[in-house]
Amino acid sequence: MTPPLIIVIAKLLKPKVQAKPVPPEYEEIDSDAPRVVIIGMGRMGQIVARILRAQRVPFVALDLSVDTIELSRSIDSMPVFYGDPLRPEILRAVDADKAEYFVLAADDPETNIKITELVSRLYPHIKFIARARSRFHVHRLLELGATPIRETFYSSLEMSRMTLMGLGLSEERAQARISRFQQHDEQLLTAQHQVFNDREALMQSAREAHDELQALFDADVIEERGL
Numbered sequence: 001m002t003p004p005l006i007i008v009i010a011k012l013l014k015p016k017v018q019a020k021p022v023p024p025e026y027e028e029i030d031s032d033a034p035r036v037v038i039i040g041m042g043r044m045g046q047i048v049a050r051i052l053r054a055q056r057v058p059f060v061a062l063d064l065s066v067d068t069i070e071l072s073r074s075i076d077s078m079p080v081f082y083g084d085p086l087r088p089e090i091l092r093a094v095d096a097d098k099a100e101y102f103v104l105a106a107d108d109p110e111t112n113i114k115i116t117e118l119v120s121r122l123y124p125h126i127k128f129i130a131r132a133r134s135r136f137h138v139h140r141l142l143e144l145g146a147t148p149i150r151e152t153f154y155s156s157l158e159m160s161r162m163t164l165m166g167l168g169l170s171e172e173r174a175q176a177r178i179s180r181f182q183q184h185d186e187q188l189l190t191a192q193h194q195v196f197n198d199r200e201a202l203m204q205s206a207r208e209a210h211d212e213l214q215a216l217f218d219a220d221v222i223e224e225r226g227l
């Protein structure tokens with residue numbers, strides 16, 4: 001019993017980390033008819049915000065991390081405020097009814113799904129582009145009418161392209177393989193969405209997709225040799 005008791009006692013004695021107080025100015029939302037509302041100003045949200053600002057697109061951002069808001073404001077003077085987008089009064093404060101797009105870049109995929117459900121109910125005209133962690137989250141977002149963006153998909157494609165080139169493929173052929181894979185995978189995702197609640201059908205689809213992709217790559221090699 002000693003090891004478990006030590007773990008329990010250590011947890012009880014561990015000092016609780018106090019939440020950083022929210023400066024009042026972070027909660028005073030100053031929104032000026034944004035065309036875009038960004039939820040989550042982490043790695044992905046920051047990039048979207050910087051691009052929108054450079055394009056002079058009016059936007060407002062929400063986050064629940066005081067440190068993140070502090071950083072965003074101090075470096076880029078971003079219009080980011082402290083607020084929970086699952087509260088209707090916060091949505092009204094950011095003039096969500098005037099927005100065209102919600103960019104859901106929060107770290108937690110379940111949060112993105114809940115926000116999509118709420119906002120689409122309150123403001124049916126809004127379109128959603130949402131960060132998705134897995135294929136499962138992609139399917140759930142598609143059901144809600146959102147456009148899912150797989151958070152590691154494109155960076156993984158670039159890593160694969162560079163690896164293929166490092167292994168001897170020309171830049172042109174490496175890019176052709178990556179384009180082939182991307183097209184195939186997007187078609188597969190669309191097909192799997194029809195059966196994503198059927199585990200066995202999904203598994204069978206994945207097995208067939210592996211063989212199909214290999215055949216496509218082999219056909220590309222044959223075609224390249226014939227040129």
